[in-house]
Amino acid sequence: MKQRKSELTFFQKVVRSRTLLLMCLPAVIFFFAFNYMPLPGIWVAFVKYNYRNGIFGSQFIGLDNFKFLMTSGKLLELTRNTVLYNLVFIVLGNFLAVFVAILLNEMQSKYFKKVSQTIMFLPYFISQVLVGILVFNLLNYDTGFVNGILTSLGFERWQPYAEAGVWPVILVIVYLWQQTGYNSVVYFAAIMGIDGEIIEAAKVDGANGFQKIRYIILPSLKGTIVILLLFALGGIVKGNFGLFYNVVGSNPMLYPTTDIIETYVYRSTMVDFNFSRASAVGLYQSVIGFVIVMTVNYIVKKIEPDYSLF
């Protein structure tokens, strides 16, 4: 296949796969317009931006915009929080999604399968702002649902909004509740794509349900899992602003365990509205994300070339 193609000229190849290329075109245009054309704008991170002079006419000030991240003395704590939360989200999120997808696949009743899938999917459509309000109404001290139950059972009230320690758990639960249904769809589709004959053959050979999962479904999902993980790792320094900002709010008592790069930057640049500095932070995150993706991809390529991105 490969050899025969290379015999054709470039033009012939284009003509031959014109339909595919045409179908590709919208995506190519999209990524070109939205991901490549704005790239020169990165320059704004290195200038003192002036509205009238524009990005390229403003005064060049080198790395000054990056300085405030360094001088805050919080960069390490912020990056740590961001990365750790994302790691937990990625690992637990994918694990749970695979688990749910397999459960769904094993369900016999079609009706029950559809209903449970829909119910799990629904939280994904709730806006983060509403999620924040829901959580507050569940957990607040004076009128919260949880505290209502606790007091009526004779327990003492619980004050989570003053306890930084419990928030990693709460945030992870909220995240999983919201995202699992959505994430499992991809895996569910991948399971659907497994050749039915292999499963038939395994059944004939006397494999039970668990063996089927262990030896057929999980290995077939490996490729999907690795690729999704690789994609997710690229964004590991990019925090989930919507979730953190809305659920935690601006309560400094909780910052030690909940402050991520995004929320910090939001608070400290909201006041003086500095485009350049915000872009500097974005660039910092992208560079780190890039390095991580390249490294992980390199490692994956060494171990199992088929699963690497490129």
Place this chain on the structure above:
Amino acid sequence: MKKKLLAVLLATTMVMGLAACGSGNSGSSESSGSASTPAAEESQAPADEEAAPAEEAAGGEEAAASTSDDPWADAWADVDTSEHVVISYMTTGDAPTQTKERYEEMMAKLNEILTERVNAELDIYFIPWTDYLSNYNLTLARMDGTVDLVGTASDWLDAWPNAKNGAFLELSEEMLQKYAPKTWASVPAENWELCKYNGDIYLMPEDNYAQWTNHGFAYRLDWAKEAGLEDGVHSWEDMTTYFHYIREAYPDIIPWDSDGTQYGQMSGGWISSHSDYVSIDGINSGAMWGGKRSDLYTVYSPYMTDTDSLIEYAKMMKEWDEMGVWRTDVLNNTSSTNRDDFRVGKVAAEQHHTQTWTGLVSHTENNTIYQTDEDADVGFFYFGEESGNVTALNITHGAMAVSAGSANPERALMVYDLIRNDPDIYMLFNYGIQGISWDLDENGMKITPEGYNPDTDNIAGTVNFWWGRNDDLEIKDATMNWDRIDELYAEYDKIKIPYPYGQFIPDVTSIDAYISNINEVFENYMKQISFGKYKGTAEEIVAEFQSALEAAGINEVTAELQRQFDELYK
């Protein structure tokens, strides 16, 4: 990034849509516009003779009687207004919903007049209160002619940073004399000086409007008397007594349903009450630098020097928190409607400025406490009362600027000059249509007309023209409690000093990275201190706060500000 661009694209499409609508409008009213031009020219001749006296009257009652002889005609005689334009005016505030109908009627009438006078229409671009500062700055940064007139403020709306960023047009003296002649004449030269940056005028100040926006607590005077405070609350300690009493006597009432955002105003208020600190506006929202009344030009930050006072503050706020002055989860409480609750008697205090209190002390229909409780009365404990430390407003607390992206800056100035100085237009714009939204009583005071419904007819304040209000044209509202208000204003006038740093526009280029970090430290710690939510002792948290400020570079900022001060004042 993708999302941002998509948003920009959508916004652009929308703007194009709007622009298309706009041009359609101007097309349709072209005929009326050109028809009115000769009329304006005709009125020019009599106006010539009247121009001088009309100038003198500057919108007094006499002028109101003779507005038909357009006093502007002279200055604008040779201005080419043949093209009909739409001037967009940006203001903070929410677009009217319930009163939309009245608002639209008012705007239609206004635009009829403006079209006749200067062949222009006004369109209001509202910046809703939610996240107003970012939306405001973002709109200015677009520079695509979306807005022409920009309501701004040096202390709360980033006027100077925006001027420096190139968002505002430099207004030359010739331009102002030509296109905004009345405003030019009514603002004294020394006030124009305060609107200059690097020698250019950027702002037209609201300098002829008496108002007090110093903060404090509005509280129920009748309840304070029950608590044994015979002449009301006059100190932070009295406030504690008052809150204690409220907790005991009215257990169902949350004394103050704060949403946790007033931490800086409270700490600033405490400092005013316990020192002679005068803050510099426009450096950061905490107003953390300033001088002393006794020594105005030595910069310091009370947050670093007044340690004992801060410890005392932290202790008192802890007491308030434990007493239950606010909700336990006050820092996450986003759904507070404290001011409305105060009007109906569901809370016992409201922290805001004097101007807000003037509304609360008046027996208006919204304030149902006066209908349900005939003893009800509202007092005001202003921050700085103990030490007599009150500073008058800077004149650029409200000012109008012209966007550098404006396609019609001249016409924008003309429209502004009319709204600010023409009595009929001023009242129409600020109060609504006379006879529907307001009326005059026999004393010349503002009353509500027959059949008036406050929910749907009240459009006073909808346009938020806080950038050119004019005491010459203001009509006193008959429903306001002027005895009490004037009494307090007189007290202020006795102790106030004028804002001393009007000419100081800090150049923060070299220190704004520090300031960002200081803002962050201030918010983190001051929220905990002001709402008594800190762990450990008051001494510990204040020490921790100060060492965090030091690490964030507060001493460097103080030194740099002092250097700039010395340059300007020495």
